[in-house]
Amino acid sequence: MENYDDIHVLDLHAYIDDLLDPPRRRAVEAYLAVHPEKAEWVRRCRLQNDAMRAIFGPAAEEALPGRLSSVFKPKRPSRFPGLVSRMSPLAATLLLGCGLGWSAAAFLPRHEVSTQVLRESASLAHTDVRKATVAGHLAPSEPMLRPIQWVEQASMVDLQIPDLSRYRFSLVGSQVTATTNRSQAAQLTYQDDLGRRLTLQVQPRLPDPDPEIETETRNEVRVAYWLDGPLMYVMASDLPRDESLAVAESLHRSIRKMPPPEPEPEFGIAKRLKSLLWTRG
């Protein structure tokens, strides 16, 4: 006889909203299987969710009105588009950087460089996958979701594992892999009914912070340091190396999941003042 004492109504809500981790979800499903009245309540709540999405979902599918798309003003076009397009990216960057005195970074076709690296890396990775196919084995695979979660955390973009079942390809392997410029990419390997394989690499579009936390002993103090976007963190302690690394990793994770900063200064002190005035009528 299973004990379901630890399943509470909050778990049912989180289950309805797909916010439970897999073990907890399975526990709730087992609980619902023997509590039909709760299962019916959950079913009705899920119908409510579906109805809400049906009512308001189409708003996200509509074409953007001009006033919203114009908020993202296009950058001023180059005065030498033809010349620049005929030159190599490096030469174009140098010419524009020197000639106009502007920062070369503003003109560097960074994404082009980045896709070159990714293309090179993906083709090499696929060569390896092809060899593995011939040899009849696959490269070691990580849990399927992890590479996608890694991209999501690095880029703050929500992703899902691409579904290629329409083309009879299914996911058979996934890992976070190093690319040729020492950055990292998520690599997904698919295979179809005929045994053909397909390699997909995804790299965060934003400049990726160095995910490695380094440690060293300096002045007899253990120091762990890491980069995160524009910031650099250094943690000094008397902890042994492994423990220092574990604490630093935990710190790194908690910092990255911090709530976002207040968007507007007026929501700070001004907000409190307003709410004070508000409560006093």
Place this chain on the structure above:
Amino acid sequence: MDDTEWLIAREVPGLRRYARALVKDRDRADDLVQECLERALRKQHLWRRAGSMRGWLLKILYNVHVNLIRHHRRTPETTPLEDVSVTQPARQFGHMQLQEMAHALDGLPAPQRETLLLVVLEGLSYEEAACVLDVPVGTVRSRMSRAREALQSLNLDESRPVTVRPVTLRPVTLRPVTLRRVK
């Protein structure tokens, strides 16, 4: 468009969906989204990749919404929902069922509706929703629970006969809203 702008632009459809659910009128919802985007672009350096872009933008949108309500009447302004703005009812629901649902949502207290829609429509976790609404996570859970109980009387069911009729948006007469920045 730089990286951050690209990330912001990517969230615009979701912002429109939530804004529409908040104020129910297309133009006013787009006013909200426009103000939200302009603020986000001005303040994009504050984001610093700490937290999700969606959560950050929804927080701005929600704050703009709250400011507008306070500015206007100091009471939540509810616009009667004239019609459900769906062109094609979802497969398992008829138009009447969706309209019942829309009216039931309209009848919820604003905090419950705002919370429910953030979680259900925008897929935020309870912690993220708490951050957007600036309330403790326990309050989010409590609002979700009360909102769901209030909606339980609805007779949403796939087995009910589905009657589909063409839906047209009826014009809603509203006071013109002008966005004014709070100094």
